[in-house]
Structure formats: structure tokens, C-alpha cells
Amino acid sequence: MRPPLADLDLLAGVARHRSFRRAAQEAGLSPSSLSERIRALEDALGVRLLHRTTRSVGPTEAGAALLARLGPALREIGEALAEAGGAQGGAGGTLRINAPQSAAQLVLAPLLPRFLAAHPRVTVEVVVEDGFIDIVEGGFDAGIRYGESLARDTVAVPLGGPQRYVLVAAPALLARCGTPAAPRDLLGLPCIRHRFPGGNLPPWVFERGAESVAIRPEGPLVTTDPHVERAAALAGAGFLMTFEEWVSEDIASGRLVPLLREWLPPFEGPFLYYASRRHLPAPLRTFVAFLRALPRDAAE
Template sequence: MRHDLNELEAFVAVARHRSFRKAAEERNVSASSLSHTLRALEARLGIRLLNRTTRSVEPTEAGKHLYARLGRVIEDLDQALDEINGFRDTIQGSLRLNVPRPAARLLLAPMLGGFLKVHPNVTIEVTTDDGLVDIVAQGYDAGVRFGESLAQDMVAVPIGAPLRFAVVASPAWLAVHGRPATPLDLRGVPCIGRRFPSGVIYSWEFERDGEGVAVGVDGPLVLDDDEMMVDAARDGVGIAFVHEFYAREHIEQGALVRLLEEWCPAMPGFHLYYPSRKHMSAALRSFVDWCIKYRRDEAAAAQDVKSPVSTGLL
């Protein structure tokens, strides 16, 4: 018995989302039209595939069995069709990326212009979000996060150099309050707090010689933006704990003083990640390759700069 591929794809979408509304949005049809399609499929098969209530949609045992077999088949079919893009001269399509603000500025901003010049028929939408987002549920093609924050079922590609945090304060602030010698000295002195999107206030984390310590700090100001933290530290509000990138120029200019540097080791950088069981479009595959190459070229350039000094050629 042959069946309409559209009906089978519609069933897979509803079974995956457990929702006619979400499946309809994905397929750009109305929920009522999708419901009619599924009833026609069930009528032809002579068996119920979905149990429907006013609040939920759940596959029956037969539906679960069919979804388990069809899900991968439909996925493989979509991937085969997408791979045809590899035979075209032009990569096209759209990408939705979810990226924390530091990664957007440190990594993606320098990469995007060059990529879009090479692939002018690709559209990229970047959402900056410091929270931990389910990129699949939210409809993103990929995201960027620290490696330690990634779910195990994701494919992760390192695209950023190791990162460090910096503890900084203004010279004027230090003249009044003194310089902390250890992380524990931060207790009881004015600090600029960091609030995560979840609402949790971050306890500053430090490590030296394998010894780790987390310090809960207090102060007159709590922020969720590194640039604002740097500005507040320069204004003498308190000590800030920020991504090194945001403070480097101010440290070099003497507007900020770095503290507890030996307690802030480098840590693994950002990773580009995407669902391990979801096929990659040609646009996403090209973007992943571009990020890897950009990171490799950047590392090679940095090594070339260091080599003359380290080998005594200068």
C-alpha cells in the first residue's frame, strides 16, 4: 500500500512535537488542515495513530512504532535532499543562531562579514542570550556555549581560544579599600555582582594549583552586562569580575588594575553546537567549516607572531 509522503511527514511532525499547533507552524499549514491530514492517514491504515485530548496529543503504541521507524527515514530523506546543495555553485538558506553576548562580540562579529561575502545567498539571524536555551525547542539551527554547558546529545565544535576572567578595580578604589590578596578577601568589600538570566546571583569562581574556591560577593550594584560592569568599576563603584576581553584595553591604559590574576587561569573557550540527530543543511555545514577555518587561521597567525620572539630572531 503506497501512502502520500506529505501525510507521513505530517505524522512525524505531530508525533515529534506532541502538538498540532507546533507541527502546523513548522510545516506552515493550519492546525485544522494538519488534523484532517492525519485523520485521512489513520482511515487509510485502519488504525489510530494518535490519542487526542483538548490539552495534549500522544502517539498510540502503533503510532510510537511507526514514528520510531519513520522518523529516521524522513530525516535521512531530508538530509539527502539537502546534500544536493553541495553540488550547487551557491550555498543558500537561512541560519538561526543563539549566542551569549560575550561570544557574539568576541567570536561571531569578526566572522560574519567574511562568511556572508562568500555566501551572499545565506541569511543569518543571531539572538544574543546569556541563558541556557533549548535550541531545538526554540527553533534554532545552532548555538554557542562553553563546552561544560552543553548537553551530551549535541555535536560540539570548538571555535574559540581559551578564555580568562579578570578581577578589576580602579586605582582610586584601591587607594581607599586596599588590594585583596586572596579571593576570600573579597568578602565584605564592595563588589559588582553578576545576575544570570535565571535570576541566580553568580558566586565568583577561582582556581589556583588545583584548588578551587567560590566566593559570594556583596555590593551596591548587580548587573548582567560585562561592559556596564567595566564602566562601573572605572567609576569606582567596586570590584568587577568580567571577561578579560572587556577589561584589557582599560587595564593597558591604567584606568583599571588587575587583581588576583594567579587565581584566574585560562579555561576552554566557546563551542559551536547543534543537535547530533538533526541533519545539517548546506548553509549550516558551510558555516561550521568557516568557523573552524577562521579559528585555525587565527591560531596560526598568533603563533607566527610569537615565534620570532620565542626563537630569539628579534
């Protein structure tokens, strides 16, 4: 007996999420109902498709082989159905986006209310993740990254206007350590560093005209969280280089003082990117059209 197409789609959802609970939420089922349908699918095919433990779930070799063959076909069917639905009263469906914390909170979050208000049949799922991933393998429709991180075989759409880093310090820290007049003056002063998920602790890069200076400052705090960095800077624990948006209110109030601004010019903001293919899912196609139609000042 040929298994129902819907059950094959459920199998793909469990494999994508590596979780019965999350896949069941996406499908609008209870975890127990979903588990029963997967077991019925395995019985019908006469092969185990998923490894199950108390802590994890993942495809067996047979399950992975089946999904590798079925995945493109299931996506095509889903896109065709979404496009058919889009012809009747606007696009609908789920748009899954993977984004780093800075882009998600500073750039994407302000845009989403306008998009969702204009397209009420679309559900947007944003997974915040600073590490680099394969968006296709991860089951995402699109990702958000900065230009230097984009793969060449993707389509990239600007998500917003330019951004910039700022170097800031609390007035009490400046009173104690003095005000640096040039980037290299930061060497030997307490600095707050940001570490990326892969372990990278990047240098601080300053540019003024044709001159570029990269330094590796030291200090009392290294963290992956910009909110921890900001709190430490406000307390006077060290000099901080961060996105201007994270600390704009603190600068306006005088709680933090911007420094060396002539050495920190604006840079290109993040991009929405997706795998190049002929037929885009209706929610992604609608979101791309929304971004392209934004006035530049509305996206900045």
C-alpha cells in the same frame, strides 16, 4: 484536497516563531498574506491549527500534533533542497544560532564577516539569549555554550581559543579601599556581581596551581548586563570580575587595573553545538567546515 507543502512549511514557521510577523519576514511575505494562507490551510483540513490572540499565536492541540508528525519530514525536505542547491554554486539558506551574550559578541561576531564573505548565499540569524534552551524545540540549527553546559547527546565544535576572567578595579577605588593581595581580601569590599537569567548568582572562583578558592562577595550592584558592570567599575563603584575582552581597552589605558592575575588562569572557550544527526542542513555543515578549517590563532 492535499494542502501545498509550502503552506505546511509556513505553518511550521508561525509555530516556531510564535509570531505571524516574524514568520512572514522569514518567508518573504506580508503578515496578511501569510495569515490568509494559514486560514486556507485550516479550511482545507477542516480543523483550527493555531490559537490567535491580539498578543500571541500558538498551535492548537491539533496543530501541535500535526507539526509533531510533519516536523522531521519538513526538515528532511529542506535539508535535501539545501544540499541540492549547495551542489550548484555553494551552500545557501538560513543558519539559525542561539548564543549567550558573551560568546555572541566576543567570539562569534568577529568570525561572522569572514564566513559571510566566503558564503554569500548563506544568511545567519543569531538570537542572543543567556538562558538555557532546547535548540531543536526552539527551531535553531545550532547553539553556543561553554563546555560545562553542553548536553552529552550533542556534537560540539570549538568556536575559538581559550578565554579568561579578570578581576579589575578603578584606580580611585584602590586608593580608597586598598589593593587585595588574595581572593579572600575581597570579602567586605564593594563588588559588582553578575546574575544569570535563571537567577543564579555564582561565586567568584580563583585557582592557583592545585589551590582553589570560591568566595561570595557583596556589593552595591547586581546586574545581568556586562556593559552596566563595566560602567560601574569605571566609576569606582566596586571590584569587578568579568571576561578579559570586555575590559581589555580599559586595562591598556589604565582606566582599570587588573588584580590577582595569578589566580585567574585561562579556560576553554565556547563551543558550537548541534543535535547529532546523519544529514546536516547545508548552511550548518558549511559553517562547521569553516570552523574546523580555521587556524588556531585565527580563532583566538
